[in-house]
Amino acid sequence: MKKQGIFTGITLIGLGAYFLINQLQLPLLSAFQGWPTLFVIFGIALLGQAYSAREYQHIFPGTILFGFGLHFLLIQLSKRWPNNVGMFFFIIAVAFLLSSRKMKSGFIQSLFFFALACIILFSERWSRLFHVVENGITFLWNFWPIGLIISGIYILLIKRK
Known part of the structure; x- marks a missing residue:
């Protein structure tokens, strides 16, 4: 990483907020005290590094970490959020799509994973x-x-x- 300050800064802010929430034990923020929040923090840090330092190879893993963390947080917060393997394929498709816009490869893979996600998510219908x-x-x-x-x-x- 050329400019480590962005990744490190976002990570420190995120981890500080995470540990502060754990220290204060506020019932309102109890959903953010688990490991999915750490995925979200590191995903945001990688995405911040990717876009601000133009290190686009970090878009894919940043999107995966952020998406998986957000998915698991939303499962905890909402009973209506789909808890299906199709959501993982959807997150992977989004990661390929965002990465392909800057890296100029991976668009076909994103279409494949979008199709697979749609088939799995809507297979009952x-x-x-x-x-x-x-x-x-x-x-x-x-x-x-x-x-x-x-x-x-x-x-x-x-x-x-």
Whole structure:
């Protein structure tokens, strides 16, 4: 890290606030006394370092730490927050997307993880669609030898030209 002051400053402020909240034991802030808060603090510190010092390689891990920490905090604070593995894929997709804007790579991975997150998060709503797709794949699987025949014809007749 070229400019360590940003990361170190944010980390010290965050850890100071974290330990102060633990010291004071305020019931209003009791949700912020666990390990997810530490993820959020270090994630914010990495993101601050990434954007202010133009060290964009820290965007991905900063987003992952911040997102996972925020996810676990929101699970504690709200019963309506989805506690599903699809949220992890969504956070990873956001991390790839933010990183790809500055690093110029990772956009395809972000689309893949967004699609995977949507499938997992909304799979109950799409169960009929999955049943149709499963039946279609089962039907096509019965005719897989035709794929071999077509491939052989392609290699013999078309690819030789």
